[in-house]
Amino acid sequence: QQQVKQSPQSLIVQKGGISIINCAYENTAFDYFPWYQQFPGKGPALLIAIRPDVSEKKEGRFTISFNKSAKQFSLHIMDSQPGDSATYFCAATSTNAGGTSYGKLTFGQGTILTVHP
């Protein structure tokens, strides 16, 4: 069962533009939502994460927007750079003991971002 749906599958933006990737989840037990960045031949690396008690979190050029009622969250990359070209994964997990998703990350399908110079 696909519990985290991610879109778009691929995204092309010009240098300096804004990249937006969207995710939707089904499991209401999820309470921690990280975004990972993956370069070819490397493992995923944590980029930024959010908990549902806030609607937005910003770290540098990266911002997560969270809509709990819609069960959706998105990643915004401001002033996109060619070095940002990578695959981005949203993920979700439950940090409450006893839940079936406790501690396990459920990933979206990924978005391949290409930033043209």
Add this chain to the structure above:
Amino acid sequence: DTGVSQDPRHKITKRGQNVTFRCDPISEHNRLYWYRQTLGQGPEFLTYFQNEAQLEKSRLLSDRFSAERPKGSFSTLEIQRTEQGDSAMYLCASSFGPQDTQYFGPGTRLTVL
């Protein structure tokens, strides 16, 4: 750099052979996870350990797969009688606890011919 390490990075094997992968987590991390990633997909959870105890296995982990973490440090993932469908990237991650960030290793890419 004392991040998560995995060995080997690449493994090519023939169908029916057994293979074993190793993961060395970040020291003092109690939790160790194994995920599988196929081309164009996000990683999928396989199993995890809290110290040396294997607490959960995904339905994706058939009887041909076995994982161990004998002393609560490094972990091994063995696949017996490999099939072409086992071809994937096998990722290991570790965290200090279930509520903490999972740090991933570079992965082992398995190709079954």
